[in-house]
Amino acid sequence: MFERFYNKLGLLTATCGLSALQLSCRPLGGAKYTLANRRLTEEEIKKLFTPLFSEVRKRLTALSRGKKDLRWALQRKLLKELIYDERGKPMYRRKLKEQKRLEQNNKCAVCGSKLPTKYSVLDRFKAMKGYTIKNTRLICQSCDTTIQQQRGYK
Numbered sequence: 001m002f003e004r005f006y007n008k009l010g011l012l013t014a015t016c017g018l019s020a021l022q023l024s025c026r027p028l029g030g031a032k033y034t035l036a037n038r039r040l041t042e043e044e045i046k047k048l049f050t051p052l053f054s055e056v057r058k059r060l061t062a063l064s065r066g067k068k069d070l071r072w073a074l075q076r077k078l079l080k081e082l083i084y085d086e087r088g089k090p091m092y093r094r095k096l097k098e099q100k101r102l103e104q105n106n107k108c109a110v111c112g113s114k115l116p117t118k119y120s121v122l123d124r125f126k127a128m129k130g131y132t133i134k135n136t137r138l139i140c141q142s143c144d145t146t147i148q149q150q151r152g153y154k
């Protein structure tokens with residue numbers, strides 16, 4: 001889940017109930033999907049990302065004027081909105097899950113077992129292509145764990 005993203009960055013564990021940001025994709029079974037998500041090159045990190053990140057941090061500091069709780073809230077909101085930009089809002093993903101559940105006859109797209117009412121996972125074939133009908137499948141938690149491990153979350 002989302003904690004893995006934080007852990008990957010060496011930050012504190014958070015529980016916002018979002019699924020992991022998927023950095024690569026290697027589905028089980030026969031289907032083949034290209035793995036690589038766009039990543040920044042070292043030069044892009046140096047020339048684009050580092051200055052951007054530093055600017056964002058400076059803005060957060062300036063806007064919060066020494067108020068730690070305000071800075072925290074601004075930072076939290078920024079993080080949330082950026083995640084929504086990538087993943088869509090929770091309401092949209094809930095609807096997509098329902099659609100997928102119907103389309104898949106309430107079965108896990110990987111192992112074929114009956115999907116639990118809660119805790120099923122929307123899995124993207126290609127993270128960059130987002131949460132669309134075409135780019136997702138609904139899977140059980142156990143298959144998700146296996147897939148995440150294969151993708152390098154250990």
Ligand SMILES: [Zn+2]
Binds near residue numbers: 109112113139140
């Ligand atoms: Zn499964």
